[in-house]
Amino acid sequence: MNATVPVEVRVVHALTRRIRVVVPALARDEERLCLLEILLRKRPAVREVRGEARLGSLAVHFAPEEIGRDELVDAVAHIATALVRAPRSAKPAPTGVPDGPVRHVSLAIEGMTCASCAALIELSLKRDPRVRSAGVNFAAGTAAVDGWLDRDAVFGLIERFGYTPRPMDTLAQRRFLVEREKAQRESARKRFLAAAALTGPLMALGMAMPHHYGLRLLQFALATPVVFGAGRPFFEKAIRLAQQRGANMDTLIALGAGAAYLYSLPGLLPHRKTDFLYFEAAASIVAFVLLGRYLEERAKGKAGEAIRQLIELQPATAVVLRGGIELVVDAEAVVAGDLLRVRPGERIPTDGEVVEGASAVDEAMLTGESIPVAKAAGDRVIGGCLNQNGTLLVRATAIGRDTVLAHIVRMVDEAQNAKLPVQKLADRISSAFVPGVMGIAGATAGGWLLGGAPATHALAHAVAVVLIACPCALGLATPTAIMAGTGAAARRGIFIRNGAALETGAKVTTVVFDKTGTITEGRPAVAGWENRSGLPDGELLALVASAEHGSEHFLARALREFSQRAGVAADRPVVDFSAEPGHGIAATADGRTVLAGNAEWLARHGIDATPFADAVVRAGADGQTPVLVALDDRLAAFFAIADRPRTDAQATIARLHRLGIKTVMATGDTEAAARHVAALVGIDRVEARATPARKLELVRALQAAGETVAMVGDGINDAPALAAADVGMAVGGGTDVAVETADLTLVRGDLGKAADALSISRRTMRIIRENLFWALGYNTVAIPVAAAGRLNPMIASAAMAASSVSVVVNSLRLLRKG
Structure with a gap:
């Protein structure tokens, strides 16, 4: 390109402190667009930059007192021009920030058991200088990281704390994660049942004859596999976090159950009488927590059901025609350009275009449209939709993460990972919660000891404080409601x-x-027209339809369809096409200047539309839209276009x-x-x-x-x-x-979905406020009650489990119809 001509930069919208621009030369050029983001971000007056590679668009937040809007647009054009002209190997590298484009990494994280886990991972990621932003969603078990590091580096940062990261880039990987979640829920159920089977008899023994030495040994035998078998993951995670100088809910559980268990061991000595055996308390702590975790996982699974239903829409296999032979391959193995055979009752493997055949396709799950859509050669089909009554031959046009279904799943993921302003308080409290509770427990024990209470009583009250405290309810309050709210919205399209x-x-x-x-409806049709050009109707329609060919406006489409129904082809060569939204178009068709639009548009070009003034008034009175046409600077025709309300x-x-x-x-x-x-x-x-x-x-x-x-x-x-x-x-x-x-x-x-969206938003925020009130109120009341010695450890652990489950169940109300 000419070195003196800057690339085009279109200002889509401009606010006082934010502009959105489109750089067509960088559309779908993710690497150069990321470099443009980095270089703009280096400017002191620029506060934030967000790019969208598919359109080559940028949203730039800036300080207007430091840089003018026009100056900023010029800067974008200058940098973009340099990037486009430079060979890829010679593109300027930014200084003061890590080299290379900003990468976005989405992943799932296994092993998070409470809100403190998510807070710890997020804080650790944000401390890395290569990370620009990071968010961890405990309820969804996912994370999103933007920065100058690849996926393996992000995984390494997370694995350091004993958690297991999993990729979730493709629908196949997401499907694998869904299966793992089901397996984990089943494992949690079995662990609870095993713990309950031993804890029930143990609690009965605790109320029997505690002085009988044989029964003490039996309590020890029953408690040990519960605490260190079913409860083993709590201790493992607590130890790993301690090695990293961290703590979470597992730390509190391990401390509570471990302290009760260890304090009971001296009672196993022969000929020693004791009334202070806490084996049943140690086991019940583990059992109640496992019950709470299982119920919580089930409830969270329901909250994420909408996105799982979307993921499961893609079939596992596809029938591909290669060399005239039908081959059944994994759906992920389909490549763009493949011909796919889709028979009645099968789901379409990926986005494509119908090459042969005719059928009706059910798009309800993706679009909310209850009536199947007729498809024939040349029509576009969406992967995951159900083919109903005819066999289709489809050419794959988009695969993997580029499909409509994958885009929707990512959109829902991003929405569920979003942190609302209302969540900031909960995050701040959660990050300091576990150390604070451990401090309160220590103070509780010390206070009771100073007051002359036996060490056994002081320990029991401290353990109750540790166990009843629940950061999970606080951490789940917002994300579970967001998951349920976005899920309810997705179900409605x-x-x-x-x-x-x-x-x-x-x-x-x-x-x-x-x-x-x-x-x-957006399907306007020509209701009437008048030709004063002196040309035959067919000639005039051919010029107008050809000139409108470059416009995507509904009115342009109505004119093209009207010409087509009249048997007139839009086949005239067109140059110098331009459009001004809200006014009209101008073009040169077959060597003749064509203007089409409203009266103001023609007036700006020096053309008087008065001869059609009465027709314009009549059309308006009937709710029709007038379109005026001029040829070679002379008024030529009038079209009245009608569009019915939805x-x-x-x-x-x-x-x-x-x-x-x-x-x-x-x-x-x-x-x-x-x-x-x-x-x-x-x-x-x-x-x-x-x-x-x-x-x-x-x-x-x-x-x-x-x-x-x-x-x-x-x-x-x-x-x-x-x-x-x-x-x-x-x-x-x-x-x-x-x-x-x-x-x-x-x-x-479906216009009714606008009202649905606002209604869901209101219900979601109401649920979030209820959840936060319950979580904060529960901890505010429960911790002092436990410190005052009014709760024993068993009741405390049951209350803690119930608090988390109640928050998740409350969020699930969003999934109800209505």
Whole structure:
């Protein structure tokens, strides 16, 4: 390319302290885009940079008092130009930060038993200078790490503390993890049953004749396999953490059970009478904790059921045609370009395009669409969907992590791993919880001893403090609710890209809707037209359809389809195509200048649209959208395009009003057409003739007035407003830019899902508040009661197990219908 010409940088939206830009030259160039992120981050005025390689987009947070917006855009263009021009081996390396692109590593972690485990791993990862950010989700058993280190290095950091990291990049790896989770739940069940089988008789013996020497030996024989057999993992993890100068819930359990067991050993000496045997307490501690862990794992399994159902959609095998021979191969072995045979009743192995055959495909699990979708040659199919009644020959177009299903699973993963602002307090408390409890237990023992109590009583009260304390309930309060909330949303076809949107969504007071394709069906059709060009109808339609070929707008599609139905091909050569969202398009088709859009668009090009003024008014009164066409700077034609409101639009708006949420419709359409549609569905306020900039201004004005704003849209012209809104919702089937900019995606465009999303957000935040109140209240009350000597160790361990389970069960209420 010309060294003097910078690469194109498009500003998608701009706020006071944040801009989003798209660099088309870096689309799908992850390496160069990561370098651009690093180099921008070195600038003092830049606070944060987030890139999206698929579109080549960047969200840049900056200090406006230190750098102007235009200056920042120029800096992006300058660096991007240097990166594009430089050979890959000669690309500039950043200084002051580790070399190379920032890598994202997602993984599962086995062996975490409490919130303190997650806090310890996360803190250790963040302390490594090669890690830019890290988050560990105890409830999901997963972690996400961004930094200048590869997966093996991340795994090494985690293994150092005795935990087992597992890859989860592909659906096959995720399926393996699901099977391991099932096996671990079964193992937990068996460990509890084994412990309970020995603890029951042991507790009965403890209430029998404690002075009988033979019964003491029998208690010892029953307690030992429970404490050091079923309870062995607690001691192993506690020892490993102690070696790393760490502590967690396993430390507390090992201390409590171990102290009770060791204190009872002197009672085994012959001819020594004692009333202080705690073998049954040591065993019951382990048994109750194992019961709690098993119930907790079962409940967490239910919370993550939605994502497991998504993972299990991909079939394990595929039928591939190679050399005319059908071969059954592992689904992960399919490569792009393979021809796949999909018979009735089989799931489609991966994303592709139908080459031969016709069938109906059930896409309900991925899209929420209950009616099967007809598919024929040339149609796109999504991996994981069920082929119903015909055999299809499909060419694979996307495989592995690039499929729609894999993208949705990652989106749900990222949302579930997100840490809401409300969780920060819980994290701070959890990180200091175990050392604090150990200090309180020591103070309890010391206080009782100083007060003249026997050592046995002091020990029992200290052990009760250790056992009743529960950081797990606190650590589970937020992530289990997020898991259940995102799972409930996914079941309804709502995929949450940004977990923090759950918290913001609960506060939404106003929803702004786009019209075409959002409030309306998005399938506009030409209802009438008039040709004043002097050209034959077929000639005019061919020029218009060809000129509109470069536009993805719904109105452009309606014009192309109208021409196609009239038997006119859009086959004229087109050059100099340009589009201005909200106004119209300009192009040169077959050597003739074509303009198509609204009256303002033509006026800006010096063309008077007055001859069609009456037609424009009539169209608006009927709720139709007028499109004016000019050829070679002369007014040529008028099209009236109609688009019916969605069948669920009126019910959705009424439901939002019942939730106390105000509604606004912003559209580039005429005032009359916009008000006609708004009146049909019951929307409160209308903003007509709204350009992308005006939609952005509207969102900002509402926010400045104290409103928390959600924006629902589907097109490029909605992207700035979607990004600026407190919560952006992209209607599925919309443009890539809209979907990538939004916080939530409403698959298949069921408008009622917008109300579902806000309702789920409110319920999720209510559950989180209930969980945090219970977890904090439980520990605030229980620890002093135990320190006061009002609880024995057995009851304390049972209460601790019950507290964690109650938090998870409360979160599962989100999965109920409604």
